[in-house]
Amino acid sequence: MESYLPELNGMIQGIRKGRNVYEGYQRGWGIQFGGLKEKILKDPLYKDAFAIARDRTIMSEENRMNIFLLLRFFIDKLPFGHIVEYGSYRGGSAIFMAYVAKKLYPGMKVFALDSYEGMPSTDKNVDAHNAGDFGDVDFHALQQRVQDLGLDNLILVKGFFESTNDSVMSQAGKISFAHIDCDIQPAVRYSYEGVRPFMVDGGYIVFDDATVSSCIGATEVVEDLLIRRDGLNSEQIWPHFVFRAFANEA
Numbered sequence: 001m002e003s004y005l006p007e008l009n010g011m012i013q014g015i016r017k018g019r020n021v022y023e024g025y026q027r028g029w030g031i032q033f034g035g036l037k038e039k040i041l042k043d044p045l046y047k048d049a050f051a052i053a054r055d056r057t058i059m060s061e062e063n064r065m066n067i068f069l070l071l072r073f074f075i076d077k078l079p080f081g082h083i084v085e086y087g088s089y090r091g092g093s094a095i096f097m098a099y100v101a102k103k104l105y106p107g108m109k110v111f112a113l114d115s116y117e118g119m120p121s122t123d124k125n126v127d128a129h130n131a132g133d134f135g136d137v138d139f140h141a142l143q144q145r146v147q148d149l150g151l152d153n154l155i156l157v158k159g160f161f162e163s164t165n166d167s168v169m170s171q172a173g174k175i176s177f178a179h180i181d182c183d184i185q186p187a188v189r190y191s192y193e194g195v196r197p198f199m200v201d202g203g204y205i206v207f208d209d210a211t212v213s214s215c216i217g218a219t220e221v222v223e224d225l226l227i228r229r230d231g232l233n234s235e236q237i238w239p240h241f242v243f244r245a246f247a248n249e250a
């Protein structure tokens with residue numbers, strides 16, 4: 001598949017401090033400053049995937065574009081693994097990812113985890129969201145949409161992560177891409193801890209909200225667990241945090 005990613009003259013490629021800085025620049029700088037946005041908008045795969053998902057997602061365009069680049073140009077370099085999303089709300093980002101994965105990677109599944117009834121109770125020391133936020137989901141209509149689209153690789157998993165994650169992980173076995181988009185501290189922490197042991201070597205862990213003004217609880221998890229405890233450096237901080245899960249942190 002022909003790549004339209006920018007080349008960064010003079011930058012050295014390879015893994016440094018547990019992430020590929022060159023590739024992080026290609027995506028982040030490329031979208032923000034390097035004219036990549038216009039190229040993605042012309043990509044038929046992006047256009048088709050967004051067309052069927054746009055009425056169901058609240059994700060920002062830049063975040064969706066970065067996920068698109070990761071799926072289209074980067075996860076094929078990793079050992080095979082499935083995709084998991086923690087926080088799917090009305091299913092838009094999951095439908096988007098499932099469409100792209102179905103076109104590019106036969107056998108790859110997208111597990112989309114959510115209560116589909118809104119947030120659980122929140123920690124008011126740190127989280128601005130409240131119990132029941134994002135509760136306006138018609139789960140039956142979402143199931144119907146997924147079926148109508150023929151997305152047989154998209155598995156909607158209804159329930160709080162704490163009661164669904166174990167069986168999802170044993171079904172999936174290996175994860176190459178984890179999208180953590182659940183906004184609040186306990187859920188983001190649980191998601192990271194729950195998926196980390198199942199990540200393939202070099203797998204991508206993406207945090208949708210840890211750099212968003214309304215989600216300091218998500219930021220706290222990145223600070224406490226990934227940066228301080230696990231000693232990780234990020235591959236991207238814009239448009240969202242991207243970390244790599246290497247077996248041996250270099």
Ligand SMILES: C[S@@+](CC[C@H](N)C(=O)[O-])C[C@H]1O[C@@H](n2cnc3c(N)ncnc32)[C@H](O)[C@@H]1O
Nearest residue numbers: 057058087089093114115118134160161182187
């Ligand atoms: C910002 S929304 C997800 C947006 C979605 N990815 C999109 O693109 O439109 C966050 C979701 O996280 C879910 N959530 C938060 N904590 C959860 C938990 N512990 N278990 C299940 N779902 C949870 C909420 O129900 C909500 O639908």
